[in-house]
Amino acid sequence: MSRRYVPAVLGLVAGALVALPAPAAHAATVQVPCSVPDLVAAINAANSSPGPDTLQLARGCTYELTAPDPVSPGNGLPVITGEMTIDGRGATIGRDRRGTKVPRFRILFVGPTGNLTLTHTTISGGFATDCPAFPDPPGLACGGGISNAGTMRVSRSRFTGNTSSSELYAQGGAIDNPGTGSVSETVVSGNRVIYGGTAVGGIAAGAGIANDGPLTVTRSRLTGNTASVTPDTDSIAFGAGIISFAETTVENTVFSGNRSHAPGGIARAAVANGIPEPGRLTVTGGAISDNTSNAPHGDAQGGGIANNALMTVSKVKISGNRVVAEKGTARGAGIRVGPFGTLQLTDSHITGNTADAPNGTAQGGGLDNPDGGNLTATRNKILRNTVTAKNGTAQGGGLYHGGGTTGLGTTTLEGNTVTHNRAGDGGGIFKASGTLTLNGDVVRENRPNNCSPAGSVPGCTG
Template identity: 30%
Template sequence: MKIILRSGAATAAIGVGLSLAVLPAVPAGAAAAIRVPCNDITALKNAINRANASANAGRIVLASHCTYSLTAPDNADDGLPEITGDVTITGRDTTIRRAPSATQDFRIFHVVSGGTLTLNSITVSGGRLSLADTMGGGIANTNGTLNLNRSIIRGNEASQGGGVHNFGGRLNLDRTTVERNTNTTVGATAGGGVFNTDSGTMKMRGGSLINNRSPIGNGGGLENIRQATAHLNSVSVRGNTALLGGGIRQTQRGVLRLTSSTVSNNVAVSGAGLSNLDSTATLMRSLVTRNTAINNGGGIDNPPPSRVTLIDSKVIRNTPDNCSPAGSVPGCTNPDPANAVTLPAPQLPAPATESKSRR
């Protein structure tokens, strides 16, 4: 659907008790887990349909160290059935991907309104929606709940939210990496890694937003827009590129809070670390450093009436300046121009030559 996770009797008894104590609790009345053989796509789709229909949380266990390759979509835009119920999919070094040989474009997962998807130790990769105004190359969450635990969202593509698109829903990432996702080079593009919009809430604890790209758009790592809220705790945002907001860009009354996080080595025309427009950002015990802008806001670009608050945080060693306009971020100072070293303007990576099929 298109839309605009020893020996001895006594000793043995104690050992068994300890082992059971560390297993995850299973809710009373929960259905037995559905186990899916390695790369059995039909069984995977059937398992999702069964989990969707379950009166309790539907649990699916995938094969360890296995890649499930989707060669064709299940519906118009999604590789797997839409998530309409409460579905948990658990793997171990397990990948679900759009196969390199697939001839049609599709994302991997779509959580619709009221649905909940939890992915545990799963890599989602290769999702691709190459046309303009497409959303969520890896996963789209539309007014639902998406939980990503110890997972990886890698190498996906869409116009908005190359990795993940969260429209008005709840997005929770725990020790999860979003890397090497990209926006298309057509249409209104933003959020190479994650696009959080329309009062959506994003909470990320641990993990990283790394090397995501928005070649002709904004928010290389994260685009936070339209009264959306993003809380990043102990997160690394690095190596991302975009026109505005190489690491993070927010606008239209977005609310951002960074705690014990680092924004580094991002590149943009303006606002290489953070581009903050008509929005509010609070940085607590965080660091913005070694980001490079071609024009201004090497660390933070914060035009009025936007507001950035630094609490035990530093914005240092960014090029050509730390914060722009000068004085717009209390506690952020720029180097003395008389002692500044002039560096050549960095070049954004050239967009890849477009040779993608059109649907």
């Protein structure tokens, strides 16, 4: 070959090499020994990998974290920035709570570029001291177990004993989701969200899960979680099970034994829709049972559900929930609709809920729509709910309705059964103002009466 052809041939070869497609990134599976340094190294390697990786943890191991990540000290493990699956295979990742000198940190943070699938893993003992997705203003605390600002899929896992605590605003005792997330077949139990400050107007929201979404929760259990605030600071504890600030879908999930506690403040519901923002909270199937909102000399608003935005509830058992406010106001033991709330309730059972306010005011044992919200209830069973207030006012055993300050609040009932409810007045329904319509509903056998004041509800007698 003559020398003058060499550059041309090399050019053709180089062009061919450039044109070749890059080899596809292959998923890697890594066995992680029962060692925290090995887990840290595996996460760092997966973050650097061009493709998705699966980290298989040692079966039955407890990865006990005693110090935060040096790069991101709000977290126990390195920030998830790549795509990975952590398959716990029954392992636990937890913060060591035995040592008094162990600092506080959450377990996991999924950064904006992160994509985490977490399965068959227990996350325990995390303690959030910051809010990485919302760093301003400082002093917020979000997601004691996990905070997700990227993409997160949790399945067949457990979150237990995690805490988010702040002297300003705390949310997401176990899980905080400002990214895109899903939680399925998972138990979220015994987690806490705490406002521990002394200033007026603090907030503790979402002891189990706080969502700035979107988020889907399916076939899971949220039990025994607690939202609490410093007494007598006029602060709000709400969403002991879940608080929704964005599009949230909940399917076939159980909320039970959750508690919101706010002495001298506002305690609000196991399942709560936050402030009026775009996005609907949809709850289908499952149960919301035996939850409590307790606000001595304050306001207890919604034991099972409190809605102040857009919400749809269908085929849900809402039973045994309580709102308690000695020397205060207890409203909506089963469901409360706030002044900006719109709720569509269908084919559900609202049974055995109790509103109790000794020396105070109790209203709406089953349903409460007192402040100008909009409630449409179709084909529901509203049975055996109770409103009591020794030395106080007790109204609306099945339903309390008021139009609010504008008088524009509406409640439309169609095909419901309202029976065997009890209150001091309006054992079935108490209407204070606004518009309330019955259409083919059965309202009977309530004590001491079915509807009050007499004649206020067309179509209701006795």
